[in-house]
Amino acid sequence: MDRVLADDLSRLPELLQSARDFAAREVSGLEARPVAHLGKAPDAEPLPAGGAGAEGALARFAERWAPGFSASAGPRYLGFVTGGATPAALTGDWLTGAYDQNATGVGDSSATALEHETLGWLRELFGLGEAHSGAFVTGATVSNTVGLALAREWLGERLGVSVSEAGVAALGPVDVLSGSPHSSIPKALSVLGIGRDRLRTVPVLPGGREAVDVARLAEALDELDGRPAVVVANAGTVNTVDFDDLRAIAGLKERYDFWLHVDAAFGGFAALSPEHAHLTDGLDAADSVCVDLHKWLNVPYDAAVQFTRHRDLQVRVFHNSSPYLGLPTGEPDFVHLTPENSRRLRALPAWFSLAAYGREGHREIVERNIALARHLGDRITDAPGLRLLAPVRLNVVCFTLDGDPTRERVHALGRAVAESGEAFMTPTFYEGTHALRAAFSNWRTTEADTDRVAAALERGVSSL
Numbered sequence: 193m194d195r196v197l198a199d200d201l202s203r204l205p206e207l208l209q210s211a212r213d214f215a216a217r218e219v220s221g222l223e224a225r226p227v228a229h230l231g232k233a234p235d236a237e238p239l240p241a242g243g244a245g246a247e248g249a250l251a252r253f254a255e256r257w258a259p260g261f262s263a264s265a266g267p268r269y270l271g272f273v274t275g276g277a278t279p280a281a282l283t284g285d286w287l288t289g290a291y292d293q294n295a296t297g298v299g300d301s302s303a304t305a306l307e308h309e310t311l312g313w314l315r316e317l318f319g320l321g322e323a324h325s326g327a328f329v330t331g332a333t334v335s336n337t338v339g340l341a342l343a344r345e346w347l348g349e350r351l352g353v354s355v356s357e358a359g360v361a362a363l364g365p366v367d368v369l370s371g372s373p374h375s376s377i378p379k380a381l382s383v384l385g386i387g388r389d390r391l392r393t394v395p396v397l398p399g400g401r402e403a404v405d406v407a408r409l410a411e412a413l414d415e416l417d418g419r420p421a422v423v424v425a426n427a428g429t430v431n432t433v434d435f436d437d438l439r440a441i442a443g444l445k446e447r448y449d450f451w452l453h454v455d456a457a458f459g460g461f462a463a464l465s466p467e468h469a470h471l472t473d474g475l476d477a478a479d480s481v482c483v484d485l486h487k488w489l490n491v492p493y494d495a496a497v498q499f500t501r502h503r504d505l506q507v508r509v510f511h512n513s514s515p516y517l518g519l520p521t522g523e524p525d526f527v528h529l530t531p532e533n534s535r536r537l538r539a540l541p542a543w544f545s546l547a548a549y550g551r552e553g554h555r556e557i558v559e560r561n562i563a564l565a566r567h568l569g570d571r572i573t574d575a576p577g578l579r580l581l582a583p584v585r586l587n588v589v590c591f592t593l594d595g596d597p598t599r600e601r602v603h604a605l606g607r608a609v610a611e612s613g614e615a616f617m618t619p620t621f622y623e624g625t626h627a628l629r630a631a632f633s634n635w636r637t638t639e640a641d642t643d644r645v646a647a648a649l650e651r652g653v654s655s656l
Contacts, residue, residue, distance in 0.1 A: 371404025428459015
């Protein structure tokens, strides 16, 4: 064994304590840390010939790289839809690395049984019935890709071919319909060989809505003359967190033949709030469902789940034929259910957070974030130089400059706020207008944090 490696092994408890102390300082300092770092990163250095050991590597990281990391785990990082890591989830994530389980099958570990339990808890959390089975994947993009891969196999079944055997060319042109699809949907269609151009956007409801017009969707399905199709419904759009009428869309199945995939990446968490749970009514009727966990469940990256009513199709698409892996059985191993063979035990941080805080703890996070989004919306409404572009429906505030909202000026406002170190928000384009969006999904965010964000925006406007 290498001498440096052997020395590290002999001193492992001390090294882990050093890492623990360093991490604790970093996490406890999140609120004082600049939320974003826009400066130049260190230049790359050549691979060292001789190692410095774990302690030397930690010191090198702390000096060269840590100062430039963003505070994306902190309370005022409002870009994209980014959660943090609850204390319990972080504990579970550290143990995930320590145990280093390859959660593919049941042959040598109880890890997969823990994953099944966690999936059962999540299914209950989102109001899905036992007909839905699930699996962990890296994020919403892969979850959407898995769901659409099953839809692709289902389409082949309708046409009398097996796409998993014959290839996607056996399908011919595929019709995919959606009102306000997330950018990961065309990406998934590209990966799956269906093609980005096969995505057909259906008109949405009037009045600044992003929810699909179900009557227009019915017309689009009617135009297919009985050809089976794929419908991608949205439970929480990116810009305004609008929800398609899932129950009404599912009702169209009485007249038309289509696979219903629901992208509920973060909107699915509305099911935890009694005031907003009606928005997810009908989710259980979907053929496949995407939910992202490193968003509103506040577990570390990367973690998402996909659920489906069609495990038989899932096994057909993803089974791995190899003597050492075994064949899919009545309860197929996860190696037969997702694109990955080897993968980390992503379920453990989620299990820890759910066991630690339960439904009520996570409901409180969701409802507090919604209240804070409304609070920021009120501050923006009252602030000179800013205006809301859409009502604050859930946890995202979409807004722009009040007067001359050019791309340059709106992006300059975003940069000014980021450069202040107070907050970070991502730009968007909504209803023909350049805008910013503030997404609340971090468990640490308070009203005081929200007021700091509003103040940073007001200073940014005055500097333009």
